[in-house]
Amino acid sequence: MLVVQNLNVFHGPIEAVHGISFTVKEGSCVSLLGPNGAGKTSTISAITGVAKSTGRIMFADEDISTLPVEIRIRKGIAVSPEGRRVFANLSVKENLRLGGAYNTANVDRLIAEWFETFPILAERRDQMAGTLSGGEQQMLAIARALMSEPRILLLDEPSLGLAPKIVTQIFGMIKRLKEKRMTILLVEQNATLALRLSDHAYLLNNGLIVADGTAETFGSNDALMAELTGLA
Amino acid sequence: MEFVAQQIMNALSFGAEYALLALGLAIVFSIMGLVNFAHGEIIAVGGYTMVAMAALSLNNPLIVVGAAILAAAIGAVTLERVAFRPVRYADPTTGLLTAFGVSIVLQNLFLLLVSPRPIAVTSLYFLEWPIPFVGLRISSLQLFETITTIIVIVVMMLFLKRTVLGLAMRAAALDFEMVRLTGIKANRVFAAAFLISGLLAGIACVFIMARRGSVDPHLGFDPVLMAFVACVVGGFGSLPGAVIGGFLLGAIEVAMLVLLPQSLGGMTEAFVFGSIALLLIWRPDGILTPPREKGDKQ
């Protein structure tokens, strides 16, 4: 589904990611792990086209690396970004409507579905998204991303700054998505949680992939796990 | 009584004009941080379109009004495409200076291609007649202006609440990148913002022209200066702020005209700007924006 080859990402003159390559197969959940500043979010930004990058990004057998942001999204990529970035001055429902901006035929049905999944969002449908709690905002951000019925979901730090109980809830939701065979690229600092869901994981440090493997290989490598959980 | 009613009508119609223009400035500013000083020249484009209509002997008022509004809208969208696209993501100062440059170019083009002198436009005189209203006489033009502005504001609100593009424009004021990440095309949002600001300027142009009866290259400069102040009062980029600021400014200006002694008549503008400067010291972000510390994230 998504094949990234030799990706370099730039923030102005600074290169944040140095020639990494990885693959996300259809229906699988792949996670990018690593400490703060490893280049995980930069990689997500490069895939959506927000950050400048060189190298090849293949999505559904098509090179999308030169396309503008909106077009890439319309090909079936959706993102729940770091920091959630819900539209604070719009209501919950309006946020969801914007998420389905180019999926207008199904918007009403999907909104009803989401309200069923998250009754709390239904309860606050007309409330400004800025007044929601962090966990509610995270749910909204994921729901907004899925309003377009994407072919791949990029999830950037869904657990960041949330209470453990809420994190469990969010990861439960991700698990259900995975069971529905949604293709997911998950960026997480919390390696233990992420590995529980992932079919495959890559460890980034200083803009390079330093290790990769299945969840089992990571799990059986005690030194690596110690380092990862230490980082998390 | 008649005097008070007349002054209230004056304040409302002044305020309506400023609100229309301020809304146009605010919608562009909220999305791209551009203080569009060339807005005044968009008004002049509408005015000169009326001259052109007269030259073509098209005197049907509907055609004249429609053409002026359409021309202003096309003018605004063209400016976005030609002049403001390169500075789309630049800092506000770069945008402001670009807008000044565009404004100078357009004013001088009018001067060069048409005439430096005012040209009379008579096709809108029909809008002005006295209306008897519970024993008072009210200017029809002022009534039209106030009612039109209220209708426009309601339509704008519906647009911003009900349509996806409207939602996107509100969201873009906060986080443009995230709007693009929902797959909405940036170009469409920018074009829509300029289209709306052009339409609003076109509508304002009709009333300005009906009142003044002539167009010259500087037609829009003073009204836009005031609209700019209205935006500042309401909090730059806030749409409700622009409307409130516009009407407030209309009220202040009429109050100054009425209350200042005759001998200080020439100082109205200075007093208006002085009170705005004081307001900015008290509330640097305008009256509708809560005070915010530097470095705060939204």
Place this chain on the structure above:
Amino acid sequence: MTLSRSQKRGLVGASLLALVLILIGTIATYFGSKYQLRIVYGSYVSLMVVLALQVFMGNARITNLSHSAFMGIGAYAAAICVTPIAMKKISLPSAPWGLNAFALDPVTSGVIAIAITAIIALLIGFILVRLSGIGATIVSLAVLVIVHSLFLYRTDIFKGNQAFFGIPQVFTLTSAIIIAVIMVYVVRGFKESRWGIALRASADDEISAAAMGVNVHRLRLLAWVLSCVLLAVAGIAYSYYLGTISARPFYFNHVFLTLAMLILGGMRTVTGAVLGTFIISFGLEWVRWLETGPTILGQKFPEVLGLSGVVLGSVIVLIMALRPGGIMGDREIEDFILKNTE
């Protein structure tokens, strides 16, 4: 006092610019016609304004739109002091506070004008420096409008849009050259001074500069008042040469003209200010000649009023789109001849 490396470079740069100014001025003095002398003088006055503008805009990085008002304050204050009583009885018959009953020598008048401008600048500055970015620009715009309204309204003092005449013409082109040269040293000196450096650092990142103990507001105020003092000098130079002034040249057109000069050359550097001023001053003179419908190679061209405005506006738009840092960007004149070893 020892000079830092950048200060030594600044001294070299300022001297090079001074040389250029003296050279252009001398050539004009010896070879220019009377009309050309006026134009060159005008461009030196513009240069003073642009240099003054650079002090504030280049270091504090806040767009100022009120500079023409301060130039006007300086010009009018000096004119009112210096004009002979007999003249003022004719031109300002109803002036209040005995303004038409005294006259001072040009030097005292100039000092008073500078002092008045500085005080007004200080009072406005207290307000203005507290705002940043677009808010400060808006207040400066308000200042411009208010001052202009005052000039127009108090016709008994300023004569509004009519000419205030009878000012002794004590300045020659040589005086303007000397003042401009001194200003180049002052402006460059401020840029390389510790205040200038701290101010520029704070413009890049206000919060961390404040965290390092830089008092941003005080530094901005310093740059603002210095800028306004230099503007007063420019206003004085303007009135002492022309002999008549009116309110119109101290309003929007002049604001945009000088702003265009600064941003064309590049507002971050003193060299940019000088370069931009000369390009636009002499370039516009040429365009104005085209505007009048000249005959070139036997071909009569039509009159195109407004062409100079179109050119000026286009220059601003193009510079902003293609090279927002102006022609010079961050480079000063000495960077072209001295090695960059830092």
